């Protein structure tokens with residue numbers, strides 16, 4: 205018997221795999237990279253094996269599909285720009301497609317009833333199952349005894365009495381299980397989705413408003429730099445050499461007089477070039493001219509209070 209597991213790298217997903225493996229089921233861990241959450245680096249796979257004994261993690265890059273749901277989520281956003289319900293449905297739809305490839309009969313997740321208000325209440329769990337056409341085939345080993353029996357339990361592929369009845373946000377039961385399965389280390393709580401960050405969501409929302417059509421290229425840019433909102437465009441100013449290197453490859457970098465890339469522009473700066481140059485010069489050690497969209501602009505640094513009034517998300 206084979207099962208696919210949604211593996212986030214967090215403790216709950218590790219335990220869910222261990223519980224089912226103990227019942228002689230071969231588990232294939234799948235990890236989704238959305239561009240805002242998840243890992244894409246090879247060392248993530250190595251770490252899973254070394255630290256938690258989770259072998260053969262398959263990383264699946266779903267950025268393009270994720271972007272579609274981000275632009276128009278059927279079930280809306282959470283507190284910030286996180287389309288959690290649509291995101292989970294996408295994860296399960298993708299997993300369903302992979303089931304045939306790997307010869308798996310059901311799916312496992314580390315979801316815990318009541319742990320996350322938006323996606324881990326009973327109604328939403330059932331809605332997600334229905335929308336992803338996996339009704340009865342998603343086993344949640346940590347909370348299974350609090351939920352109706354699934355097909356794998358009914359058919360005897362796994363024994364229900366060896367599953368758990370954990371609920372809520374506490375970690376006590378999970379820590380006991382981590383001990384039972386002798387994990388070398390405990391991962392820090394899973395999460396880290398950039399879309400749940402209010403500051404980043406604010407930046408992304410501005411990008412969405414300014415550009416009707418945007419792609420991963422622009423999204424990757426608004427993850428970086430100091431961001432300023434100026435009419436129809438966004439100005440990003442690099443905070444270090446690494447950011448400068450990214451901005452130099454963007455479609456609209458801005459340079460100072462020494463030909464050093466200091467930032468980049470997204471959108472149309474027409475008519476606002478002087479203002480943009482004034483902001484750049486406030487942060488630049490070199491005073492004078494700035495190269496913006498094919499022309500040199502002479503300007504004086506703008507007063508700090510004006511610069512700060514255009515700044516988005518002061519902490520970034």
Ligand code: SF4
Pocket residue numbers: 238241286287288289291292397398399400
């Ligand atoms: S927090 Fe991010 S990764 Fe997690 S379900 Fe929501 S949108 Fe998806």
